[in-house]
Amino acid sequence: MRLLTHNMLQCHVKKCTDPALNFPLQLQDIELEQVETEENEDLLLNLINKVDYNALTTTAAQLGLVGLPNAIPKDPQADPAFMTRLHEVLLETNITQGKMACRGCGHVYTIKDGIPNMLLAEHEI
């Protein structure tokens, strides 16, 4: 899964409702790879409205991915360096295996073959 997918997911254990803690999930023991893909300006502009940028920069910093500014530039299209870095972090950084732990309740979700498993047992829903 790309970092974009991680940015879309949160803990959904029933009692885990604090939005400051159930998102973003903490990546642990992950295997990372960089997959080169063509940059697509329209797709990035579409995604800028959909990502939680603070969560993205926090996660990127934890993974040692530097170079994203603290805030989205006013006119992102006019900032090719930003667009390229956003593309690399969001769409080229791929997690093949690992875990995502909730900072609220400690629940651990696994990532296998690049696919996050968000299924919960009946009593956790």
Add this chain to the structure above:
Amino acid sequence: MQSTSSPTAPHLPTPNLSHLSSGQDYANVYEPAEDSFLLLDALEADQSLLLETVRPQLCLEVGSGSGVVSTFLAGQVLRTDSPPTDYNSTATLYVATDINPDAARATRKTWLQNGLPDHSLQLVNTRFTEGFHPRFCGTFDVVVFNPPYVVTDPAEVGSHSIAAAWAGGIDGREVIDQFLPMIPTLLSPRGVCYLVLIAQNRPDEVVSIMETHGLRGEIVARRKAGIEYLSIARFSWP
């Protein structure tokens, strides 16, 4: 989900599924059948609505199985050589979920096999859209679900294996009825949702339920396949 006659091919080419084999993959993942193909036909029939009016930026398939539907939507319906508008289909993001991990893997294989870019498909192994951040409420422009609709013993509902592909419990409605109230929370203001139903699910009743949720519903395709009377319901905001 019976297949007595050979599937009716849609006008647009059906995705290449040669990488999936009946013995291995289809033991664990739903093999595309008449219900899947009727859904493809309904999407194809709506091609101009989708390209000109909906202009999807974010699409969701619940229960993607082999991936045939999302791959057809992305690779055939929305990607044309002569787009009627300045709509850029390569900027569209796709989300696919399945309760069955083998299905999620098969969906990715089919997507890649048909030349679609890996990064534009976000796959998640989950029930419906559980685990998605609430900011995605009301943002999906296209939502499709070919649900487990077969009338079965309620005890068969809720597995994560191949039985999840068809077991619908009483009236085949158990999973469908859980999904219906989610549709208005998923759809964007211009969004459309396509849902596969059979006669035993009482499509007209499903349409009236969605009307109580404020959505307009219509049966846009019907076909008899073996013992099943299949239909495709389409929902949108009035």
